[in-house]
Amino acid sequence: MELNSGIPGGPLADKWDKHRFEMKLVNPANKRKFSVIMVGSGLAGGSAAATLAELGYDVHCFCFQDSPRRAHSIAAQGGINSAKNYQNDGDSVHRLFYDTVKGGDFRSREANVYRLAQVSTNIIDQCAAQGVPFAREYGGQLANRSFGGAQVSRTFYARGQTGQQLLLGCYNALSRQIGLGNVKMHTRSEMLDVVVVDGKARGIITRDLVSGKIERHVADAVVLGTGGYSNVFYLSTNAKGCNVTAAWRAHKRGAGFANPCYTQIHPTCIPVAGDHQSKLTLMSESLRNDGRVWVPKESGDKRAPHDIPESDRDYYLERKYPSFGNLAPRDIASRSAKEACDNGLGVGPGGRGVFLDFRDAIQRVGDEAISQRYGNLFDMYQRITDENPYKVPMRIYPAPHYSMGGLWVDYNLMSTVPGLHVIGEANFSDHGANRLGASALMQGLADGYFVLPYTIGHYFATHKPEPVSTDHPEFKRVEAEVHERIKRLTSASGKRTPDSFHRELGRLMWNNVGMARTEASCKEALEKIPQIREEFWRDVKVVGGHSEMNMALEQAGRVADFLEFAETMAHDALTRDESCGGHFREEHQSPDGEAKRNDDDFCHATVWEHRGEGEAPKEHREQLDFENVQLATRSYK
Amino acid sequence: MKLTLNIWRQKTPSDAGHMERHELSDVSPDMSFLEMLDVLNEHLQVEGKDPVAFDHDCREGICGMCSLVINGTAHGPMKATTTCQLHMRSFKDGDTVDIEPFRAKAFPVVKDLTVDRSSFDRINEAGGFVSVNTGGAPDANALPIGKVEADKAMDAAACIGCGACVAACPNASAMLFVSAKIGHLAHLPQGQPERARRALNLVSTMDAEGFGNCRNYYECEAVCPKEIPIDFIAEMNRDWRSSVLKGGS
Numbered sequence: 001m002e003l004n005s006g007i008p009g010g011p012l013a014d015k016w017d018k019h020r021f022e023m024k025l026v027n028p029a030n031k032r033k034f035s036v037i038m039v040g041s042g043l044a045g046g047s048a049a050a051t052l053a054e055l056g057y058d059v060h061c062f063c064f065q066d067s068p069r070r071a072h073s074i075a076a077q078g079g080i081n082s083a084k085n086y087q088n089d090g091d092s093v094h095r096l097f098y099d100t101v102k103g104g105d106f107r108s109r110e111a112n113v114y115r116l117a118q119v120s121t122n123i124i125d126q127c128a129a130q131g132v133p134f135a136r137e138y139g140g141q142l143a144n145r146s147f148g149g150a151q152v153s154r155t156f157y158a159r160g161q162t163g164q165q166l167l168l169g170c171y172n173a174l175s176r177q178i179g180l181g182n183v184k185m186h187t188r189s190e191m192l193d194v195v196v197v198d199g200k201a202r203g204i205i206t207r208d209l210v211s212g213k214i215e216r217h218v219a220d221a222v223v224l225g226t227g228g229y230s231n232v233f234y235l236s237t238n239a240k241g242c243n244v245t246a247a248w249r250a251h252k253r254g255a256g257f258a259n260p261c262y263t264q265i266h267p268t269c270i271p272v273a274g275d276h277q278s279k280l281t282l283m284s285e286s287l288r289n290d291g292r293v294w295v296p297k298e299s300g301d302k303r304a305p306h307d308i309p310e311s312d313r314d315y316y317l318e319r320k321y322p323s324f325g326n327l328a329p330r331d332i333a334s335r336s337a338k339e340a341c342d343n344g345l346g347v348g349p350g351g352r353g354v355f356l357d358f359r360d361a362i363q364r365v366g367d368e369a370i371s372q373r374y375g376n377l378f379d380m381y382q383r384i385t386d387e388n389p390y391k392v393p394m395r396i397y398p399a400p401h402y403s404m405g406g407l408w409v410d411y412n413l414m415s416t417v418p419g420l421h422v423i424g425e426a427n428f429s430d431h432g433a434n435r436l437g438a439s440a441l442m443q444g445l446a447d448g449y450f451v452l453p454y455t456i457g458h459y460f461a462t463h464k465p466e467p468v469s470t471d472h473p474e475f476k477r478v479e480a481e482v483h484e485r486i487k488r489l490t491s492a493s494g495k496r497t498p499d500s501f502h503r504e505l506g507r508l509m510w511n512n513v514g515m516a517r518t519e520a521s522c523k524e525a526l527e528k529i530p531q532i533r534e535e536f537w538r539d540v541k542v543v544g545g546h547s548e549m550n551m552a553l554e555q556a557g558r559v560a561d562f563l564e565f566a567e568t569m570a571h572d573a574l575t576r577d578e579s580c581g582g583h584f585r586e587e588h589q590s591p592d593g594e595a596k597r598n599d600d601d602f603c604h605a606t607v608w609e610h611r612g613e614g615e616a617p618k619e620h621r622e623q624l625d626f627e628n629v630q631l632a633t634r635s636y637k
Numbered sequence: 638m639k640l641t642l643n644i645w646r647q648k649t650p651s652d653a654g655h656m657e658r659h660e661l662s663d664v665s666p667d668m669s670f671l672e673m674l675d676v677l678n679e680h681l682q683v684e685g686k687d688p689v690a691f692d693h694d695c696r697e698g699i700c701g702m703c704s705l706v707i708n709g710t711a712h713g714p715m716k717a718t719t720t721c722q723l724h725m726r727s728f729k730d731g732d733t734v735d736i737e738p739f740r741a742k743a744f745p746v747v748k749d750l751t752v753d754r755s756s757f758d759r760i761n762e763a764g765g766f767v768s769v770n771t772g773g774a775p776d777a778n779a780l781p782i783g784k785v786e787a788d789k790a791m792d793a794a795a796c797i798g799c800g801a802c803v804a805a806c807p808n809a810s811a812m813l814f815v816s817a818k819i820g821h822l823a824h825l826p827q828g829q830p831e832r833a834r835r836a837l838n839l840v841s842t843m844d845a846e847g848f849g850n851c852r853n854y855y856e857c858e859a860v861c862p863k864e865i866p867i868d869f870i871a872e873m874n875r876d877w878r879s880s881v882l883k884g885g886s
């Protein structure tokens with residue numbers, strides 16, 4: 001497996017411009033002769049499908065929901081970053097670039113991040129032109145808010161619905177192209193494999209989720225915008241359908257998987273209420289502006305929170321990080337909550353929660369002002385927990401939220417399989433070991449609107465894919481393999497549901513490869529994952545057939561893939577013998593519990609090559625060279 | 638809690654379908670409505686029976702995927718709340734709960750509680766957008782939009798496209814959904830050049846898809862999880878009439 005990142009030469013600020021000039025173009029009249037399969041209709045996939053169709057390419061877009069508008073991107077609340085400097089507070093492309101590289105704990109690719117910061121300004125212009133109803137000031141200008149990891153105000157938002165509004169923007173652009181006949185949309189359609197012909201990605205195999213029909217689709221290039229894999233933990237803030245299937249199947253066909261151990265655990269989520277829990281709900285990071293995080297000083301303190309006097313409370317973030325206090329970055333706030341609960345100080349059912357208390361803020365500014373700022377979040381909290389956060393402190397706990405790891409891509413967003421491109425959360429490139437808030441929406445739209453539409457043309461112009469039909473033996477072979485796998489699932493005659501295996505895997509991953517990992521915990525995971533997988537294939541029960549709508553079968557297939565992927569993730573966590581960003585190896589911390597990076601040995605992306613089921617994957621490395629920033633230790637004291 | 642559930646079962650679109658009764662005894666008031674159905678499905682599968690098919694994804698009240706009629710009300714008894722955000726504490730031990738799909742001619746049942754809402758997508762494809770290609774957009778602040786109008790646009794854009802409005806309407810009208818689509822862009826300068834065309838095309842596609850007429854029952858507004866106000870329907874009617882008068886149809 002060769003890793004050629006293809007970063008253009010020249011000064012950082014000129015690379016993208018220079019590259020755009022040097023890339024080969026496809027003549028406008030020839031574009032319609034090239035077809036693209038776009039898997040995914042989220043911010044990344046939707047924006048790319050629409051833009052490629054506008055350019056004249058023949059686009060086929062797939063999603064597993066009943067409408068492209070329901071992709072998981074819709075759930076994003078907080079906002080999207082852009083280096084517009086509308087607030088005149090000293091922001092610039094370079095500052096956004098630097099904040100992102102530093103936030104990622106110096107484990108991302110400089111040239112990609114710089115390009116991301118550059119195109120971030122075009123994104124806001126594009127979305128405004130589409131009619132995205134961004135928040136505005138009375139004078140009519142766009143409003144901004146501040147987010148973690150930055151000292152400037154550069155986050156654009158649309159109430160608590162930034163994700164839905166941006167997604168509707170690109171869904172509308174996509175709808176227009178569907179209406180014009182330039183995009184053929186395939187909803188309720190799940191990609192189950194990639195077809196590689198003569199070393200190039202030439203198609204996919206899908207299952208129609210309504211009829212169960214297995215179908216072959218051919219194109220000149222395949223793009224995955226299939227989102228992240230946080231559901232490997234079972235409980236996460238992701239939508240229930242989010243999965244690793246598309247990325248994993250592509251990996252098994254030769255696409256390198258980079259840094260799977262980098263997952264982001266968000267500090268402020270509603271804690272687990274019981275065994276029935278099916279997903280976790282995020283409470284916006286912005287709450288930490290006014291809420292104070294604390295736990296009782298004595299373990300087993302049974303008093304109601306407001307009966308615990310000040311002297312018996314530990315405001316641990318304020319104590320440990322006096323200058324950032326409750327606004328310490330995500331990874332640090334999450335680990336501190338875990339530590340408090342591990343020490344038996346946690347609150348609520350099972351002792352897995354800490355208080356986020358608005359008492360002081362309410363005393364200071366009143367119920368009314370707090371309701372204006374956070375009313376809808378307070379309502380949502382009350383709906384879920386039946387507790388009134390104006391009266392009793394919220395209980396929060398960290399939850400898996402985002403995956404920085406993903407399929408490896410070069411500067412052109414192409415994976416190690418020629419013709420297979422990967423965009424959005426599904427690729428690995430821009431966030432390093434930790435993502436800053438409001439940067440995922442930015443990256444998805446950057447990839448889809450402003451990067452891929454150029455780079456894919458270069459691929460067509462230089463690789464000139466030969467005509468291939470779906471009757472090619474390779475299509476038949478891969479389709480047969482997909483059939484075989486489905487048959488194996490539907491004919492399994494065990495006793496346990498796919499969901500029960502998913503929960504079991506999730507618990508193991510959360511305990512052993514979650515917020516904090518050790519050599520021993522990763523090794524234990526590597527021992528147990530294959531056992532669960534064997535048990536799965538021996539004892540799973542999938543009710544119903546394959547030629548009908550069968551949600552149990554869909555889930556079983558996704559769980560089977562998570563069971564394979566989890567092993568590679570644990571391998572990666574074991575191999576990365578340092579702490580960085582969201583990857584905290586307990587062996588590597590300073591005396592006061594901070595993450596300790598090892599730049600001498602680990603300043604690289606680890607890229608895994610699949611070598612067959614049950615075999616350890618092969619490790620490759622892309623060295624990360626920092627020419628424009630100095631590797632520094634992050635400190636928030 | 639113990640519950641009796643009457644659930645709509647329908648194997649295929651052409652199947653006649655029937656209500657099926659289930660007793661569920663291990664329901665916790667902290668469960669969401671969908672988690673309660675998860676428990677039922679877990680039991681059914683262990684017994685080798687076909688689990689109940691229902692649509693869901695985000696379980697946070699924003700994707701618009703969940704779509705159940707609970708005891709006769711789209712999304713159930715709690716105001717401004719989607720099915721996935723409804724919790725079992727809204728019910729009492731011993732209750733009987735009827736669970737049916739969103740029903741409408743334009744939303745054919747696919748299986749059990751799952752319906753086909755692709756008619757909404759087709760309405761949008763008829764013009765629910767600003768015709769602008771990627772690239773070359775002017776600076777976003779070059780076009781100031783007063784906060785009041787921008788907020789109004791946002792009120793309409795908050796629609797999650799779930800279709801509860803259609804399920805609640807005795808005529809299965811999609812007016813609230815379509816008017817929210819039209820209202821969003823009608824309140825923004827970007828939407829003006831195509832405003833008349835948009836109203837005509839969306840409304841005629843809506844009719845062609847088999848949605849019924851609005852007879853001012855206001856049931857749609859009552860069940861809308863995002864509380865889209867009915868005023869948008871009046872605005873849409875004005876837009877539609879004036880474009881017909883201009884000779885658009």
Ligand SMILES: Cc1cc2nc3c(=O)[nH]c(=O)nc-3n(C[C@H](O)[C@H](O)[C@H](O)COP(=O)(O)OP(=O)(O)OC[C@H]3O[C@@H](n4cnc5c(N)ncnc54)[C@H](O)[C@@H]3O)c2cc1C
Nearest residue numbers: 040041042043044064073078079191227424425438440441
């Ligand atoms: C609760 C929450 C809040 C967030 N808030 C913010 C925020 O405020 N700011 C921010 O920047 N980021 C935020 N994020 C992160 C951000 O929303 C996501 O990272 C981003 O939207 C991912 O977009 P995407 O296009 O890559 O993937 P997705 O939106 O997940 O889209 C994936 C697409 O792929 C399709 N798909 C997947 N697998 C298959 C398959 N096998 N076959 C066919 N189709 C398939 C799906 O149908 C879907 O269309 C948040 C995330 C969560 C969970």
Ligand code: FES
Nearest residue numbers: 694696701703721
């Ligand atoms: S599942 Fe997304 S709105 Fe209910």
